[in-house]
Amino acid sequence: MTTLFTNARLINPASGEEGPGWLLVEGTNIRATGRDAPAPMADTVIDCGGKCLAPGIVDIGVKVCEPGERHKESYKTAGIAAAAGGVTTMVTRPDTTPAIDSPETLEFVTRRANEAAPVNVVPMAALTKGREGREMTEIGFLMDAGAIAFTDCDHVVADTKVLARAMTYARSLGALVIAHPQEPILSSGAAATGGKFAALRGLPAVSPMAERMGLDRDIAMVEMTGVKYHADQITCARALPALERAKANGFDVTAGTSIHHLTLNELDVADYRTFFKIKPPLRAEEDRLAIIEAVKTGLIDIISSMHTPQDEESKRLPFEEAASGAVALETLLPAAMQLYHNGYLTLPDLFRAMSLNPARRLGLPNGRLDAGAPADLVLFDPDAPFVMDRFALKSKSKNTPFDGQRMQGKVLATYVAGQAVYRRD
Template sequence: MKHAATGAIAHQPLALVNARLVDPVRETEERGGVLVIDGTIRDFGPQVAAAALPPHAHIIDCGGDVVAPGLIDMCAFVGEPGAEHRETIATATAAAAAGGVTTILARPDTNPPIDEPAVVDFLLRRARDNGLVRVLPVAALTRGLHGEEIAEIGLLKEAGAVAFSDGPQSLRNTRVMRRIMAYARDFDALIMHFAQDCDLTTDGVMNEGELAARLGLPGVPREAEVIMLDRDIRLVALTRARYHATLISTTLSLDAIRAAKAAGLPITCGTSINHLALNENDIGDYRTFLKLTPPLRREEERRALVEALAEGLIDVIVSDHNPQDVETKRLPFAEAEPGAIGLETMLSAGLRLVHAGEITLPRLLAAMSSRPAEILGLPQGKMEIGAPADLIRFDPDEPYVLDPATLHSRCKNTPFDEARMQGRVKLTMVAGELVWREE
């Protein structure tokens, strides 16, 4: 691995040539190169070739690999402050850089939670000093994540929070949620909510159905997700607040989102790469690394999610990066903590869908880069002159077997342990600086 290059690299003209350029905004591909000067894209296309560049330019021949905007992950746990035994900004951003993720949205469920401007400032400073990629704070909807008192959304946004969420827990109180939406609307703040009826999921540990019954495990019904989502959609219609359903996993939720979008409501949604690439059968013999929230669903649900992604109904793919240490995962399935790491494997797992012919490469990259940037109002995620040079180079076809020991995350709870994968990131650039380069 190569860490960030010296300042000279950022100001020296740098060109990635002989590449397969993928534009996720227009969802197009062409052969050519990208010229980067002073951290921004100055030119791209067939005209950017080694023979046409000045002699002092730093030229990287990509050998036909894909070059595209860096990925933007809207749901990741980075550990700081308070959970450095699970992850740190340094380890999370190293994993992100190795996986082609150039921007991480950090979940607010830290200790203390991100519910005060001072904590937002702390996270931004730590990311500046210790991070290889961009780390943007998601602040809490409620103080202490308790679901009762509204956080100071205006002050938190002014301090640098890009969105608002209570992390992996749902806000039960409808009256409080309505007040939050009305408050957030006045600041044009984005609400990111994890929709799940807590009263229906208290004891559940996997998808409710025949497999759960055979394994002797309590199930989580699909309805738990859509009940909360339906409530939120009605509140969006009432308040017109901007709303993003962080993780959806069922056809019931897809139907609700489709109706909401058809009605013109300001609603977007995401799903995790795990729910697109895996199903409940992968749990096999009680594999706790596949215990997730929401749980993995049936294969029919997985296919429906992929189809919704292909048609554009699902806006965003996230890693749902949630590191858990050995003590919380090497337990009986019902007792293990839910969660899996995913920053470093999100792209490779997504490429499974491309290789299977279920989705095009530009559409996959749009859901991982340009669409998140559009929802968040970020300048990244574009193959465009003047855009920040957050770029990745990867070979979508290179095969490998995933060895968890080689992953950069502090924890190794990957659901793709020893899986056959395709797609290697060879270079990651943030604002024109090389933060990862395969040796």
């Protein structure tokens, strides 16, 4: 079977091109695209109405709360939310209860994902057992079971000897290690970024230097072990020179940031609004602008949602005690459109960071509109206005900082392997 998408505004991050054209899907893959040449015949024709057609988002760092906290998010609800947000591949985190640190647990979540989620699910596994930083996991067996990368998420491995052993073993197997660059002692218990705002609000805070110190240590470990390394979230301007030096020295290092750190700053917390409590905490406006520029130049490679569901009981607490995190599978694309409409980034820039680069880093074939690539696609209107209503979200948890905001950008349809998994009514 063939499907022709015609009258589309094609966004191809691999070539950096954007413009009108058509795209032909045969089976589960893209067969051809064209701009000036006449469109071929096809079994099914979809008129895109001049809207944007781009590779589906590959989202690194999605938390699905199975096993242990299914009341916050399941693979079914996360998959439906991802499809509604234009995310065609979820790269899931191992910070569950219990942690995904054994082949048996990994096989369980993989089976659950395949049964319930309408989008692709690629799991990560813990780097150390129980994410406790004491003993490394069975990295080889976990890779055989399907783990695409290894991370302890926000539990930073404080014991450098344990980290060195894990990185050395990962290097021997060609495994990717994803780390959370924070100095763990300085950042422990912090609810805000150090500065005037945190002092006036009386919030326990952490200096941005904690991120730079954590990244400096990790880069030194990369130099020592030669491991493939990805920093999950770079959020401070002070960390960027260290990242630039690491890349200039030829280390196999990439970095990401979250959509929240690109579109919000520390002042959004205002009067202790806990939906804005995330980890790392929101930064100063100067940091936000520096991170946007780093994404534009390619110094920061990846934008992700860092989707972290929390229930009402976890969030409706005093700010210091409230759980960190926000749901973002459905808000990632409209929030990214803020960067486009404000003139910071082009659409190819955004989809390079949200689709192409994460797919490349993980060795996946997605993220392109080239012949032979998987037909994982998102059709969206970048200009469509709406008011975000958190109760309309598909996720089980509704903890979004964008509740009540005027936003632009609606997903019209999402396709995985050429099949529609979401269509807006």
